[in-house]
Amino acid sequence: MVVSFIDYIGKRVLDFCSGLGDVGVFLYTALETFFTTKLKVRKVFYFMNYIGVTSIGIIFLVGITVGAVLALQSYIGLERFGGSQFVGPIVFLSMTRELGPAFTAIMVTGRAGSAITAEIGSMRITEQIDALQTLCINVHQYLIVPRIVAGTVIMPFLTIFCALFGILSGYFVAVYMLNINPELYMETIRANVELSDITHGLIKSVVFGFLVSLVSTYKGYVTRGGAKGVGIATTQSVVFSNISIFVANYILTCLMFSK
């Protein structure tokens, strides 16, 4: 019983280390390809459109609802202490520093990351990736790098939209529903917000974009076992992308915002 438990733990640890090594090799190959071969710019734009434009609707919806809820919740809490004028800075800072980048990355994971994994995974199980290799086509240059570059580049733009929609919806809720003075609302934002709050949020979004596209392409690339395997890979891709977003968010917040 004890031996089998230790055996199970040991196997899981070995699997984890092996998986980490595989991701490392995959990342190294992708970076090496990025720096040593010509970037397929047309493909990058195609995937920026695929990841970005198709996600705008859902980003809009998430942005306005999160901004509105944030304004309402922070008003309820702050009013008890007579600080309702700080609703503006709270909505602004939350949307630019935390919620904008994180929610955008989570939505892109669900909307585009899963689709990338399913597409590359299907190509793997139907031998399309093997076919590319037999034709001497660099699979990383053709399939992987354009998606990673597109995901990394487009994420800050989506984050800006998400934060903007959130801040605007927060403004409308605060001014028209909670009757906060609009000039006071804007003044407190100007007084409490720094440029670094925005730039640090955008740096986060770049990292999240890289992580989501790396995990999505990797899980697709190593898919095994037919249609069921594609389903498993897609689920794992969403789970691992979200975990990596939360872990990276904590690390980046510690590095950038702690004093």
Next chain:
Amino acid sequence: MIELINLKKAFGSRVITNHLDLKVETGEFLAVIGRSGEGKSVLLKQIIGLIHPDEGSVLIDGQDITRLKGKELEKVFKKCGYVFQFAALLDSLNVLENIGIERIEEGAELDDVRPIVIEKLRSVGLQDDVINKFPDELSGGMKKRVGLARTLMLNPEILLYDEPTTGLDPVTTKLIHELIKKTHEKLHATTVVISHDIEIFKYATSVAMLHEGKIIYKGSTKDIWECTNPFVYQFIRGSLEGPIDVELMKRT
């Protein structure tokens, strides 16, 4: 020339290729036969480097591809063409882009590639009207011919076919076999065809049988009918009586 020396490949505890030796001379047309699950496709994928052997060497024109890397390996691969069992066409690309993909990725314009693609399509018996179709608009036989046309774009010296007639009706099977033969004669390419179908004996010059990870017979397609090896004897006659059947009974 392809030479496999002491080739071994296992997946976990299951040994697929068991210290296998095989030589295919330049210009030879070899059919590799064997039961389902014997590892014929794994053998073919080791020749082209899609699967790396655990032990042994794969020599292509004297160069051991298991020891080559980068550009040197690419040079050897450019000599080889691989036709997949289910064609493995890229489903997001049309026929023109599928066949011309290698040239397009090297920077050629579609309009420059189009005449060469049309020539290759005609050489596999297809008309120009399929050029804008996507793989899901093609029949099984057409897909396989497009797959062959894509491989022919490389002008390969070695052609490897992985069960090219699986899932096709007898007429299309004959058509594909004739096409393989015609391509072999035209290119004088070293040709290896994996097949279950003993009809391939009519077209190939030699045949090898894979059994339990080893080549148990290699000889001419005419001589195989005289072979006394009980596994070969039973397999090529499709008989239920013999050691293969006994083994299956034991397993069940």
